[in-house]
Amino acid sequence: xxxxxxxxxxxxxxxxxxxxxxLSQALQDHGYEVVARVEPGPSLxxxxxxxxxxxxxxxxxxxxxxxxxxxSLLNEHNPMPVxxxxxxxxxxxxxxxxxxxxxxxxxxxxxxxRVKSIMNVAIARFREYQALKNExxxxxxxxxxxxLIDQAKHLLMSQKGVPEQEAYKAMRKMSMDRNIRMADVxxxxxxxxxx
Amino acid sequence: xxxxxxxxxxxxxxxxxIIAKEEGFFEKQGLNVSLQKEVSWSNVRDxxxxxxxxxxxxxxxxxxxxxxxxxxxxxxxxxxxxxxxxGNAIGVSNALFDxxxxxxTNVLLNPKGSAQVLxxxxxxxxxxxxxxxxxxxxxPFSMHHYxxxxxxxxxxxxxxxxxxxxxxxxxxxxxxxxxxxxxxxCVGEPWSTHAVKCEKGVTLITGYExxxxxxxxxxxxxxxxxxxxxxxxxxxxxxxxxxSEWIDQVGHKEQLIKYLAQxxxxxxxxxxxxxxxxxxxxxxxxxxxxxxxNFSVPFKYLANFPWxxxxxxxxxxxxxxxxxxGDIDIQKTxxxxxxxxxxxxxxxxxxxxxxxxxxxxxGVHAQPWFMEGVELGEDCFI
Numbered sequence: 001x002x003x004x005x006x007x008x009x010x011x012x013x014x015x016x017x018x019x020x021x022x023l024s025q026a027l028q029d030h031g032y033e034v035v036a037r038v039e040p041g042p043s044l045x046x047x048x049x050x051x052x053x054x055x056x057x058x059x060x061x062x063x064x065x066x067x068x069x070x071x072s073l074l075n076e077h078n079p080m081p082v083x084x085x086x087x088x089x090x091x092x093x094x095x096x097x098x099x100x101x102x103x104x105x106x107x108x109x110x111x112x113x114r115v116k117s118i119m120n121v122a123i124a125r126f127r128e129y130q131a132l133k134n135e136x137x138x139x140x141x142x143x144x145x146x147x148l149i150d151q152a153k154h155l156l157m158s159q160k161g162v163p164e165q166e167a168y169k170a171m172r173k174m175s176m177d178r179n180i181r182m183a184d185v186x187x188x189x190x191x192x193x194x195x
Numbered sequence: 196x197x198x199x200x201x202x203x204x205x206x207x208x209x210x211x212x213i214i215a216k217e218e219g220f221f222e223k224q225g226l227n228v229s230l231q232k233e234v235s236w237s238n239v240r241d242x243x244x245x246x247x248x249x250x251x252x253x254x255x256x257x258x259x260x261x262x263x264x265x266x267x268x269x270x271x272x273x274x275x276x277x278x279x280x281x282g283n284a285i286g287v288s289n290a291l292f293d294x295x296x297x298x299x300t301n302v303l304l305n306p307k308g309s310a311q312v313l314x315x316x317x318x319x320x321x322x323x324x325x326x327x328x329x330x331x332x333x334x335p336f337s338m339h340h341y342x343x344x345x346x347x348x349x350x351x352x353x354x355x356x357x358x359x360x361x362x363x364x365x366x367x368x369x370x371x372x373x374x375x376x377x378x379x380x381c382v383g384e385p386w387s388t389h390a391v392k393c394e395k396g397v398t399l400i401t402g403y404e405x406x407x408x409x410x411x412x413x414x415x416x417x418x419x420x421x422x423x424x425x426x427x428x429x430x431x432x433x434x435x436x437x438x439s440e441w442i443d444q445v446g447h448k449e450q451l452i453k454y455l456a457q458x459x460x461x462x463x464x465x466x467x468x469x470x471x472x473x474x475x476x477x478x479x480x481x482x483x484x485x486x487x488x489n490f491s492v493p494f495k496y497l498a499n500f501p502w503x504x505x506x507x508x509x510x511x512x513x514x515x516x517x518x519x520x521g522d523i524d525i526q527k528t529x530x531x532x533x534x535x536x537x538x539x540x541x542x543x544x545x546x547x548x549x550x551x552x553x554x555x556x557x558g559v560h561a562q563p564w565f566m567e568g569v570e571l572g573e574d575c576f577i
Binding site (some may be wrong): 041042043045062063064065067069070071 | 331335377
């Protein structure tokens with residue numbers, strides 16, 4: 001499972017140090033960066049805020065799951081708790097859980113084989129989250145460009161006295177001639193005309 | 196015998212499950228119930244959704260959140276039984292308590308004024324550009340969260356703007372106080388008594404004093420399970436009702452404490468459990484226990500009836516906390532989650548009188564009152 005140039009930063013929460021070491025190694029073998037290995041407890045609150053990991057791996061049988069799961073709800077942090085159940089073996093159940101935005105589940109004994117499948121699930125979760133985030137950013141960007149283009153168009157109309165249709169055409173021509181984005185053209189116009 | 200798995204969190208109000216099992220109320224209904232102790236509310240919820248357990252001891256607001264798909268999977272949950280009324284308390288760290296005493300030396304004698312005293316500290320901190328106070332609740336969707344907000348609001352404190360609210364599991368509250376991670380908390384029993392006994396916190400006010408006889412935990416099941424297992428569901432409700440009645444009898448108190456203290460159940464010291472059952476608000480500093488007789492109400496006042504007006508209040512709080520965005524039909528949503536008719540049907544053989552109404556007016560009765568011949572508790576807000 002290739003992870004892009006920026007390895008995903010994982011915070012590992014586990015009080016069983018042998019298992020934590022094993023899991024940590026397995027994560028690194030799969031291209032993750034284990035940025036912190038911390039003991040469970042309420043101090044997780046401040047640790048997560050300080051470390052800002054991309055993902056958190058925690059034992060389901062830790063009551064601190066509630067802390068992590070709630071952080072994004074109450075404090076607008078956005079870590080991703082990756083939590084794993086003891087007895088669920090069924091991959092489709094896990095997939096369903098992840099698709100719906102809940103954490104995944106792990107079995108008690110951590111063997112290499114399982115870590116791999118668990119992390120696959122975790123990556124699926126991560127990607128889905130990223131996709132959502134990108135989609136949101138794209139939507140925001142589109143809205144932002146539309147606003148800029150409108151603003152530039154109106155400046156051209158009011159200050160240069162060109163009709164709307166022509167103002168737009170001129171901007172599009174500039175965009176194509178110079179091979180730059182419409183939003184950038186708009187920004188240029190605004191910076192010049194808004195003096 | 197029908198096998199039923201039920202998840203629970205080790206808290207005093209999980210008692211009806213423990214008693215129904217230990218005293219044979221489940222068995223009498225032909226149910227072979229196995230109780231699974233869980234470590235977190237997220238676990239309870241997910242295991243219920245995936246069918247790992249058939250029913251669960253849940254924070255009432257979790258049913259609304261899950262049904263609406265807020266904060267996790269969306270799955271229609273329902274309930275036909277409430278584990279009782281009240282049982283929470285709000286406390287503060289020793290350091291914050293000392294600070295409060297500088298403003299009012301008698302703050303403990305006037306629980307209803309406690310938020311007012313706190314407001315002065317919050318304002319002073321804000322003027323000095325200090326960090327806001329941090330309060331712990333047990334879950335974002337919990338009565339603890341909404342009662343804390345309501346209490347703060349009673350003194351004009353805006354929870355979202357003027358304090359920070361975080362989640363700390365009940366059993367970790369003492370640790371969080373020790374590590375100075377929180378300044379205050381709203382938690383259920385036996386953990387608030389425990390925090391005071393460990394000399395890490397001071398109880399300011401009980402949940403009962405914020406909303407008299409407020410809902411707390413309910414027996415949650417998925418709608419799908421409820422539809423497919425109606426008879427079993429009714430038998431569960433009946434057995435839990437009988438267990439609640441058993442718990443309410445004074446003569447059973449010592450036995451109840453012994454059951455709860457067992458490590459496979461609540462596993463807390465007997466003395467803490469006794470204080471919480473007796474409604475004694477422990478306070479080492481003043482060397483007396485303040486008595487709040489209705490600190491937790493397991494049975495009387497129709498405590499096990501799933502009032503839709505309780506669900507409606509919760510939904511309104513979720514809306515004001517911005518957890519529910521957009522418009523929902525509060526009455527309709529409450530009615531699809533709180534199955535009052537199922538409760539009535541389950542108890543038909545018990546010969547108890549139950550009101551025909553599904554809701555009651557909340558916040559208007561300062562004294563116990565009668566509805567259709569049934570005595571109900573007071574229901575005023577702070």
